[in-house]
Amino acid sequence: MLAYKGFQKDLTCLGYQFVEKQWNRTEKANCRANGFHCAENPLDCLVYYPAWKTSVYYQVKANGDLDEDAVDSKISCTELFLERKLEFVQLLFAGLKFMVVNPKRRWSKIVRAEEGDADQGYAVVRGKNPRVCGKKEGDILVIAREKADSVDIERGAVYIIDGVNFHPGIWYDVNGKIVME
Template sequence: MRAFKGFRKDLTCLGFQFREDKINRTEEANCVKNGFHCAENPLDCFHYYSDWRNSVYYEVDAGGDLDEDAVDSKISCTEMRLIRRLSLEQMLFEAAVYMVEHPKRQWNYGVKKETGTACNGYGVVRGKNPRAAGEKGDFLLILKEEQNSPEIEEIALINIDGKRWHPHKFYDAYGK
């Protein structure tokens, strides 16, 4: 199963040392108490590894025994293979893909409705007329829904660079 996972920079998580070149295995999978944890929604990784500057994120293949809980998109598995390391920008892109593919699923706690500003280097805003602003270096993910449904009709992923995209200015899904 395709999922996403955060780690400490040394690829450890709760004392387990993960390796990129093999399938990592454990005995049991229970979301509450054991197994390798990952998330179907990339944004859920930021709940568990919020300091993205001191963490690393991967697309993973979750296998073996699987267990899910109803808290968020967290999954526990007994086998995990690290597919590819993702930057913050790539994680936000994957989050956009997730929301396009699953428009009716519950929103991640970090997604702001209609208007928001970046915090900790990024901001995610979704709605009928979403607008977002940030500081230089921040990433803004802006998702515009169709007027009569939660389906996503337009996406902008903006890096506030101080040249084309300016700090403290609110942008919509069309970059205006």
């Protein structure tokens, strides 16, 4: 199963040292108690590893005994393969893709409805008429517009506040256009 996982920069999680490009194995998988934890929704990694500047994120394969969490998309497994390291913007883009492919799934706790600003260097906003604002250069903005008559995503975008194309303190829509108050 394809999933995503956050780690400390040294690839540790709760004291366990993970190794890239090989199967990491443990005995039991229970989301509440043990096993290797990962998330089906990439954005849920930010619930558990919110300090993105001091964390690393991977696309992983979860295998073996699997146990799912009823709270979000967290999974516990007995076998975990660290497939590919993701830059932070890649993790956010993967989260946007997850929303597009799975529009009816429960939203990650980090997704804001209709509007949001980059309070920790990023913002993820979804809705019928969403708007998003960055505070400083380098902020990453993810925006997803739903269809008028359903929760299906009809358009999504990722913008980086660069001071040239996108500016701090300005509200943008999914087309990259400035939205007036």
